[in-house]
Amino acid sequence: MTSDTKLREKPVHVLLIEDNAGDAGLVRVMLSESPGARFSVEWVQDLQSGKARIALGEIDIVLLDLSLPDSQGLGGLTAIRGIAPNVPVVIMTGFANRDIAQQAVRLGAQDYLVKGTLNTDALARILHYAILRQRHQAAGVRSESEAALGKMVGFLGAKGGVGTTSVACHFSLDLKQRTGSRVLLVDLDVAGGSVGFLMKVASEHTLQEVASNLERLDEHYWRKMVTGGPEGLDILLSEESLHREELASVDKVRPVFEFTRSVYQWIVLDLGRLNPFAFSLVPDLSDLFLIVALDVVVLSEIARLVSVLTAAGLDRSRIHLIINQTPKHPEISPAELGRKVGLGVYAALPECRSELWETYANGKLLNEKSNFRQQTARLAEKVAGLTPK
Secondary structure, eight states, X not given: OOHHHHHHHSOEEEEEEOSOHHHHHHHHHHHHTOSSSOEEEEEESSHHHXXXXXXXXXXXXXXXXXXXXXXETTHHHHHHHHHOTTSOEEEEESSOOHHHHHHHHHTTOSEEEETTSOOHHHHHHHHHHHHHHHHHHHTTOOOHHHHTSOEEEEEEESXXXXXXXXXXXXXXXXXXXXXXXXXXXXXXXXXXXXXHHHHTOOXXXXXXXXXXXXXXXXXXXXXXXXXXXXXXXXXXXXXXXXXXXXXXXXXXXXXXXXXXXXHOSEEEEEEESOOHHHHHHGGGOSEEEEEEOSOGGGHHHHHHHHHHHHHTTOOGGGEEEEEEEEOSSOSSOHHHHHHHHTOOEEEEEEOOHHHHHHHHHTTOOOOTTSHHHHHHHXXXXXXXXXXXX
């Protein structure tokens, strides 16, 4: 029996989130007259009520108006995708806007409808195929829109003091410079990140603030939240420290990253050390770069981290070793360290502590001619798949 046949055997439970009673009545009438699949429609008038109903389960598809009393624009879509990523969403609006339609699809909407342009057959068909597409994607079939989303990469330190933030900052700058793409650097070092200090930027807005205002999340609101860094790099800071209850709230920030992937080609996360917050984000990463020192003492810790990361759902092929602060005469070679932990060495960056501290003290970043910047530039080119300059 095909998925198409199964879909027609039982009523399709539709959640209609629409504040206009006339529009809601019209949708309900059209779906009740459908000669194919049978539809059971529940109607709520605001986003909060819709989220509460979705949380109860048994919803096959959501019809979402873009203009609600408690949500304007695509923030409602982002919020629903955050709590129910496997429930298909079809957007409704009162006017045609190609840019909004494309952004809605990039954010995970299955389709985009303009009120007043539909009939019973067209509406039923759109809902029917939206459900099938969602099922295919859940089974691992990537859509063209999904493939076009930006890549999110993380930098994680095997221990403190290995220069994770320095690598993440310089890598982001070189990635921006080499690709010419939109690049976002996010400080997620919950122990007290130093991205703002190294980049010499400050902001009263944080990731936590954005996550608390998902219903407002669109390009206009985002531009107010993000901070401009060197060379056109965008930076999003976090609160200097996170409490235990905030460490468990990763589901609130996941919709933010879904939004950023529709806006940026690259999102770089400085994860600091492994913690519950970073652990929960691991499955969403395209690649994770594990920053380590060339030290036999940390071999067991590296092996433990790799085991934890794979258990979290990150394929081993997406975990890459970056050896930082490589001394001229190491007690163990990079290749040997890689063999002992079962991973290839993706890059080995030179020891340059004195140079880094001198430039940071003067409120600068390393210039492009420094050995360290040349190596992070090569790293950026390798990650982006570019031919080295």
